[in-house]
Every structure is written in C-alpha cells, then in structure tokens.
Amino acid sequence: xxxxxxxxxxxxxxxxxxxxxxxxxxxxxxxxxxxxxxxxxxxxxxxxxxxxxxxxxxxxxxxxxxxxxxxxxxxxxxxxxxxxxxxxxxxxxxxxxxxxxxxxxxxxxxxxxxxxxxxxxxxxxxxxxxxxxxxxxxxxxxxxxxxxxxxxxxxxxxxxxxxxxxxxxxxxxxxxxxxxxxxxxxxxxxxxxxxxxxxxxxxxxxxxxxxxxxxxxxx
Amino acid sequence: xxxxxxxxxxxxxxxxxxxxxxxxxxxxxxxxxxxxxxxxxxxxxxxxxxxxxxxxxxxxxxxxxxxxxxxxxxxxxxxxxxxxxxxxxxxxxx
Numbered sequence: 001x002x003x004x005x006x007x008x009x010x011x012x013x014x015x016x017x018x019x020x021x022x023x024x025x026x027x028x029x030x031x032x033x034x035x036x037x038x039x040x041x042x043x044x045x046x047x048x049x050x051x052x053x054x055x056x057x058x059x060x061x062x063x064x065x066x067x068x069x070x071x072x073x074x075x076x077x078x079x080x081x082x083x084x085x086x087x088x089x090x091x092x093x094x095x096x097x098x099x100x101x102x103x104x105x106x107x108x109x110x111x112x113x114x115x116x117x118x119x120x121x122x123x124x125x126x127x128x129x130x131x132x133x134x135x136x137x138x139x140x141x142x143x144x145x146x147x148x149x150x151x152x153x154x155x156x157x158x159x160x161x162x163x164x165x166x167x168x169x170x171x172x173x174x175x176x177x178x179x180x181x182x183x184x185x186x187x188x189x190x191x192x193x194x195x196x197x198x199x200x201x202x203x204x205x206x207x208x209x210x211x212x213x214x215x216x217x218x219x
Numbered sequence: 220x221x222x223x224x225x226x227x228x229x230x231x232x233x234x235x236x237x238x239x240x241x242x243x244x245x246x247x248x249x250x251x252x253x254x255x256x257x258x259x260x261x262x263x264x265x266x267x268x269x270x271x272x273x274x275x276x277x278x279x280x281x282x283x284x285x286x287x288x289x290x291x292x293x294x295x296x297x298x299x300x301x302x303x304x305x306x307x308x309x310x311x312x313x
Contacts, residue, residue, distance in 0.1 A: 103258070163296045174242045174304035174306070
C-alpha cells in the first residue's frame with residue numbers, strides 16, 4: 001500500500017483484497033451472555049432452537065402491513081378509530097396483538113396537526129405492530145435532531161409542512177409506544193380498506209412522511 | 220396510588236444529575252411544561268434496569284412542552300410542541 005493514500009471508505013473491498021470485511025472486534029459481553037443463556041435454555045429443554053428461530057422470524061418479518069391494516073380499519077370504521085385512539089389495548093386485541101405491559105399511544109394527524117415519533121434515549125418502537133425499526137430511527141443524528149429541529153428533519157425526508165400546521169414531536173422515552181394515525185388523503189372516497197392499505201407506509205406511521213399519493217396508487 | 224398531578228397542571232422537570240438508567244433526557248430537565256395525561260403507574264425503570272422489581276411503582280405522565288420553551292433558538296412556529304413521558308419523582312409544581 002505504498003503510495004496508496006486516501007481517506008475514503010471502501011464499502012465493497014478491503015485493502016488486503018478480501019471481498020468482505022472481517023469483524024474488527026471480539027463479541028460483546030452481552031452477546032456472550034445471550035449465547036450462554038440461550039444454549040442453557042435449549043439444553044435444559046425450556047425452549048427449542050426452532051422456537052427461538054421462529055420467534056425471531058416472526059419479529060423480523062412483521063412489517064408495515066399489520067400497521068397498515070390497523071390504520072385502514074380506523075379510516076373506514078369510526079367506532080374502531082375511537083377505540084384505537086382512547087383504548088388501544090382493546091382495539092389491538094381485535095388484531096390478535098397484546099402489547100402489555102407496554103401501551104400503544106395512537107396520535108392522529110389532522111388538517112392542523114402533524115405528529116412525528118422519535119426515541120431520543122434508545123430506539124423504542126412499536127415492534128409488535130411495525131416490526132424492526134429502520135436503521136435511521138436508531139441513529140444518533142435522527143434521535144438528536146428530531147426533537148431539536150423537527151421541521152428540518154422532515155424536510156430531509158421530503159415532507160415540507162406549512163407553518164400553519166402544528167408539528168408535535170413525541171419522545172418515546174419510557175413505557176408507551178407510539179403509532180401515528182395518518183390523515184386519510186382526499187380522493188379516496190369509496191375506497192375499500194384493502195385499497196387504502198396500499199397507501200399506508202411505515203414512514204407515514206412513524207410520522208416522517210405522508211401516505212402515498214392516491215393518484216399514483218390508483219389502478 | 221393517587222396521581223399527584225392532573226391534566227393541565229403546570230410542572231417543572233427537576234434539574235438533577237443522576238447516573239444510571241434514567242429515562243428523563245437532559246434536554247427537558249429544568250424546563251416547564253403542562254401535564255397532557257396521566258399514563259398510569261409503572262415499575263421504576265431506574266431500579267428495574269438493575270435486576271430489581273421496580274417497586275414501588277412510579278406514576279407516569281405525558282408532559283407537553285412548547286418547543287420554544289425547550290430551545291431558545293427554535294426555528295419554527297410558536298405552536299410546535301413536544302410531548303414526553305416523565306415519572307412523578309422527576310416533577311415539581313410550577
């Protein structure tokens with residue numbers, strides 16, 4: 001590497017020519033602890049390796065579709081919407097979800113209000129509904145800036161809001177989890193819940209963007 | 220457990236330097252807001268995180284702040300707000 005001076009990253013190769021980068025560090029203490037406990041539980045027959053694998057699979061494949069079904073139901077069923085906003089436990093049970101002891105706080109976007117969720121302390125997220133949080137949600141810059149300059153962050157996500165619209169940031173710092181109930185877009189009268197679901201994205205339920213434009217989704 | 224505060228009450232977040240698993244971020248400490256709702260009682264995370272039961276439970280509230288009360292140079296309309304969950308032992312009447 002004689003005169004090979006530069007400071008840019010090499011995402012696809014290392015200087016010694018290997019196609020992949022090796023993990024630079026030994027396992028964390030917590031990783032060793034996790035493996036030890038897991039192996040013990042399997043050895044003692046408390047759980048099986050397949051049960052653990054299945055639980056991880058369920059967690060990681062649970063995505064926005066469940067959240068979209070809940071939102072679409074709220075858009076089309078006013079009674080359910082009231083329940084979701086004020087007694088979310090009961091509303092979620094209708095979808096077979098029991099988040100206890102955590103509680104879901106559903107915040108509604110309206111003509112005048114835009115809600116946005118962040119966890120400044122770590123990465124708290126409504127996993128039973130939305131699955132694994134996106135990488136940016138866990139990043140320090142999102143966590144620090146979402147509370148400090150939410151409108152600038154929203155703009156970077158392509159969401160430019162007029163000053164007449166209030167921005168409410170929710171710091172998911174303790175025992176509640178948050179779901180944004182996006183505003184049902186104009187031009188969707190008469191749409192079925194299933195058609196509406198196709199408009200509802202993960203990011204719209206975190207509150208960094210609007211739902212999809214129905215004009216682009218139709219058909 | 221009876222909540223000490225009710226929705227609409229003005230509260231100040233205590234300015235306290237406390238090490239450990241504390242769920243009150245520094246940016247709200249010493250700031251004044253309004254109780255938005257009583258969430259209920261939960262195990263104290265400052266104990267729960269270290270293998271204790273979290274007893275006695277602590278009352279948890281959602282507190283609403285005006286962004287301009289949190290940040291002197293907040294760039295945005297005066298109506299913008301931030302809501303966050305705060306345990307009762309971090310609150311004082313304001």
